[in-house]
Amino acid sequence: MIAQRAVEKLREQFNDVVHEVIEFREQLLVRIETSSIREVCQFLRDDEELKFDMAIDVLGADRLVPVDNPTMHGYVNDPFDRELRSKQEHIPADERFEVIYVLYSNMNNEYIRLKVRVAEEGQRVPSVVAVWKSADCAEREVYDMFGIEFEGHPDLRRIYMPEYFEHYPLRKDFPLMGIPGSLPLPDKQ
Amino acid sequence: MGLEKAMGDSFVITKLNEAIRWCQKNSIWPQPMGISCCAIEMMAFASPRFDVSRFGSEVFRFSPRQADLMIVAGTTTYKMAHVVRKIYDQMPDPKWVIAMGVCTSSGGMYRTYSVVQGIDQFIPVDVYVGGCPPRPDNLINALMMIQKKIQQQGSQEHHQAQPIYIDQPANISV
Ligand code: SF4
Numbered sequence: 102m103i104a105q106r107a108v109e110k111l112r113e114q115f116n117d118v119v120h121e122v123i124e125f126r127e128q129l130l131v132r133i134e135t136s137s138i139r140e141v142c143q144f145l146r147d148d149e150e151l152k153f154d155m156a157i158d159v160l161g162a163d164r165l166v167p168v169d170n171p172t173m174h175g176y177v178n179d180p181f182d183r184e185l186r187s188k189q190e191h192i193p194a195d196e197r198f199e200v201i202y203v204l205y206s207n208m209n210n211e212y213i214r215l216k217v218r219v220a221e222e223g224q225r226v227p228s229v230v231a232v233w234k235s236a237d238c239a240e241r242e243v244y245d246m247f248g249i250e251f252e253g254h255p256d257l258r259r260i261y262m263p264e265y266f267e268h269y270p271l272r273k274d275f276p277l278m279g280i281p282g283s284l285p286l287p288d289k290q
Numbered sequence: 291m292g293l294e295k296a297m298g299d300s301f302v303i304t305k306l307n308e309a310i311r312w313c314q315k316n317s318i319w320p321q322p323m324g325i326s327c328c329a330i331e332m333m334a335f336a337s338p339r340f341d342v343s344r345f346g347s348e349v350f351r352f353s354p355r356q357a358d359l360m361i362v363a364g365t366t367t368y369k370m371a372h373v374v375r376k377i378y379d380q381m382p383d384p385k386w387v388i389a390m391g392v393c394t395s396s397g398g399m400y401r402t403y404s405v406v407q408g409i410d411q412f413i414p415v416d417v418y419v420g421g422c423p424p425r426p427d428n429l430i431n432a433l434m435m436i437q438k439k440i441q442q443q444g445s446q447e448h449h450q451a452q453p454i455y456i457d458q459p460a461n462i463s464v
Contacts, residue, residue, distance in 0.1 A: 261369075261404075262369070262404075263368070263369050270403055270404070275403070276403070277401070277402060277403065278401065278402070278403055279402075279403025279404070280403075284368040284369075284403075284404075285368075286368065286371050286372075286406065286411055286412045287371060287372055287375035287376075287412045288412070289410075289411065289412050289413065289414070
């Protein structure tokens with residue numbers, strides 16, 4: 102299995118970048134240190150044996166879990182309340198988001214998935230656009246939906262939502278029906 | 291036209307208004323605002339199987355300046371709403387609007403932040419057609435309702451009139 106070999110090679114090549122290896126139904130998922138994701142990707146692409154030459158997708162995930170029984174603490178409506186979350190923390194704030202990279206090797210006909218964890222605020226992920234051009238739109242989508250910023254992306258703008266929109270809709274604490282007034286409609290004369 | 295033969299030397303008297311309405315209702319040119327999957331059924335509606343040219347509406351105009359009827363067929367997002375409105379504004383009066391499908395009429399199953407919950411929030415709608423997607427017969431039914439509307443009310447005061455809701459399948463044999 103070439104993905105297994107990739108993990109071995111990563112362990113040889115880099116110090117302390119592989120935090121975790123998860124196997125599910127013979128699919129490998131490797132958690133990588135956030136700051137070195139670019140070098141890792143470059144290595145996986147250029148290595149003669151591995152040749153992961155295609156980025157199928159770059160995804161985001163919000164790991165936020167609603168706190169248990171918010172009414173108990175006197176907060177009626179907001180299960181994502183910050184203060185409350187800090188009291189009964191499920192997910193530490195510096196590991197709230199995840200960015201997942203699905204890579205494919207045409208030569209070996211095999212996939213590997215990488216992921217990195219991102220803090221709620223202030224942390225930027227190195228962009229892999231310089232490695233695979235196809236990551237461009239995918240990273241913009243992650244930025245649009247989760248507000249995760251990519252360091253070194255050539256054109257980090259919103260891709261789906263209008264540019265004046267101020268929220269990040271796939272975050273767990275964004276209400277399903279949106280925030281009234283945040284997306285204006287044309288006048289019905 | 292053969293009309294001379296049928297009528298012989300006789301003649302017909304009508305009001306000019308009536309005659310104009312009769313012409314208008316049999317030559318409604320639609321502007322296909324096909325935003326998503328409903329547009330496929332709208333194409334079927336125009337194709338020979340259902341054959342909308344029986345109603346004089348076969349001329350689909352891709353320029354809003356030449357159209358009388360806008361068929362909004364598809365999920366309208368907040369971002370797209372501005373485009374729909376801009377195109378609607380470019381259509382010359384008199385003009386009519388069909389909201390085709392549940393997405394367009396009420397947001398349908400897309401109860402979410404990005405989809406407008408009914409296009410009547412930003413343009414006046416004359417006929418709502420339920421279904422996901424509505425069958426082409428149902429769209430023909432909507433077109434016939436617009437024809438009826440034109441015949442009864444003319445084009446002047448049509449925006450004040452009540453909109454029509456179609457949620458039953460049309461009883462048209464095709
Ligand atoms: S009503 Fe159904 S078919 Fe029509 S646009 Fe919506 S989802 Fe598509």
